[in-house]
Amino acid sequence: MGKHIPAIKATRTRWTILAILFIVTTINYADRATISIAGPELSRELGLTPVQMGLIFSAFSWSYVLCQLPGGWLLDRFGTKIVYFFSIFLWSLFTVLQGWVGFFSGGAAVAMLFTLRLIVGAAEAPSFPGNSRLTTSWFPTSERGTAAAIFNSAQYFATVLFAPLMGWLVHTYGWESVFFVMGGLGIVMSLAWLKFVHGPRQHPKANAAELLHIERGGALVDLETMGAVKQQIDTWSCLKQLLSSRMLLGIYIGQYCINTLTYFFLTWFPIYLVKERHMTILKAGFIAALPAIAGFLGGVLGGIISDRMIKRGYSTSVARKTPIIGGLLLATTMVLCNFVESDQVVVAVMALAFFGKGIGALGWAVVGDTSPSQAGGMSGSLFNMFGNVAGITTPIVIGFILQATGSFYGALVFVGANALAAVLCYLFLVGEIKRFEFSRPVVKTAAAA
Template identity: 35%
Template sequence: MAQTQIVGRRRWVIGFLLGAGILINYFDRVNISVAAPQLQQEFGLTPADLGLLFSAFFWSYAILQIPIGIVLDRFGVMTVSRIGAFLWGVASGIVAFATGFGFIFGARVLLGVAEAPAFPANSKATGYWFPRGERATATAIFDAAAKFSNVIGVPLVAVAVVTFGWRWGFGLTAILSFAYFVAYWLIYRDPSADTKLTREERDYIRKGGATPEGESEASPIGMLGYLLRNRKVWGLTIGFAAYGYSFYLFLTWLPGYLVSEMHMSIIKSAGYAAIPWLFATISDLVVGGWLIDHLLAKGYDDTKTRKTVLVGGMILGLAVFGATMTASPVWAIFWITIALSGLAAAAPVGWSIPSLIAPRGGTGTIGGVMNFFNNLMGAVAPVVTGFVVGATNSFSLAFLVAGVVLLIGIFSFVVVLGKIEPIPEPDALATAPAPA
């Protein structure tokens, strides 16, 4: 604490700014689910129409992950994130004034485009702003916001929809998005351009192993090709995609599981579903963030510490198997809470790794590749779960599939990723003398 007081707190202002952005990001994503019944009634939408509206966001969001990573590495965090934050508000505003299915569908596609930079940009920004010894906590702040949004976002939007109508559900998130755009415009700068960052704090960040600012000398396409040939990138990508499968399964199917499998009412299921997400938020911040940085400050090995939490969290995710062996909703939530809490502890470690292993100018590209495959799981997991549940009339096999996917991810993190250390610069590798 004394060190923090000496060097300043500007980096933590940036960290909480990034976390607020992700929180609003997820408000934008859940508003359509809350407003769906009123939308269906007003515009005469079929269940198939609603399915298209729910998925429209993920199409553009996932497809753009790799391109947006290249764009981030070319044009920088500040410019790309400013444009993105402004477009969040535009997308929600369009829906607030929509007159039919086409307007809503187009706006959701636009929202996917606008929010595509969010996680890769935050990963890149925390690399600039935080030394390695604080990277876990800084990453946990914005990653935990995604979990916490499930605790407060749905009730907040629901109050607006029930009280003022569905248009205000989108109007509220549009207002919040524009407010964040203004805050981001006024506050965020890269460390080298931030006039409020003291020289002492800048030196502390740099000497602590912050990611160097600047572009790579390699071309964007050259950098992408170079990274796609790297084993560490694929170890991280496959492992994080396995995490994403379970995350999106719970995000989309947990309420339905409690209603159909545990025979709860919708209201009761909403209360029960909030419990795992609340514990996941705490685990994300305390274990995936604070504990790692605390252990590193005590002198523990960087790679061993991060990978222990990363792999340990994924192993706890296997507690989903426990939910397949009970008919009690209390025990089901118990096992799911353990699983989600473990996965939540692993998530910020995963998001901190791009800035820890990337060569100069490659953090956004690695983050984009990682998040592309992660978000493919946002499409795959709900569909696979739906087919399995439809064929078996039970979630047991669906949870078993999630467990098997986690085992693949654990293998990838342990064996394929290797040591968490920077990948050599492309030009340095190319100019290195050939072995005898």
């Protein structure tokens, strides 16, 4: 009788990659939120109006949106590892520099802060398309919803972990300390990224059994290998075909609506607690963490629900759309905060709304399901570009609403209406969720010399 050779157990290196993505994305969102935690003290010290604060809040998103397509092009051309490293290092460096704005005064301080926020936004542009590329290359379809939900839920975990810390730093050491601490942490993380992150084919700890498992399950295991080879993409043909897809356009517009909720939370929510609910900045920092905890739990739960539905035989469309639509309908409940007086009830309603928003935030899983292999970075960048236009419009619109009315009433209605609009996109515009195929070739040269 022949000797029985035991099957080689698949490694689980993909979950280590996901853990690193989660940590990096947590720092990413914490660095975005530094300005909102420092905002009340900053606005008092520099004498800023609500409209001026809205403009400063939006500065990040102007450059973040404009640099999405260049960021996606860089990811597709040079691969995620090296592009993402420079992204982390540069956004962290310019976060540190924001701490020096206090050496300027008046209009010069405002201009300097606006400029630095622009640079941070440009540097962060490849981050989420990079997350999407790595999860698409490392995770099979039946695990991708959970993976995308976990890295996306880092936006809430960032608030849970860092909002109290940043509130304490502002209270104890002044607003400048927030930028020094968070930027320094990001610089350290960029070096860790360079050492530990690789594509599936290049990772020294991923065995053949894991590669076979994820490839059979629909992971694009050669995506990073292709990204490291200098492909020549016909950019305009690629963009035209992507934007001509009703499915993709519905996903992109839906993300704009969903991100309106995100940017309300990242920019005006702490000020809502301080100005409308008369909390101290220290208390607001801790209170803001409670809806964030709910959002984090909802985010992870949404991915788990979606992937379990796929494993039970539901189509990708049903498995992704069900949590998205149900969660965003729940998110509209934040409008009820306009009709209650108790701070405890307000926090409870906001927690419920962000729990729903977390469940519905499966857009990056949908991008992983639908993006063409030749242009995953470009498709992810378009998705992120549409979504983060909300980072421009939300702070400014709310700033004008506040200046015109002196109340957050209209602001909450505006945010809730966007959650409802996202529901309508997925119900009536997106259609079947499936991987998009180009009707005409977009790769001009397969490889560089």
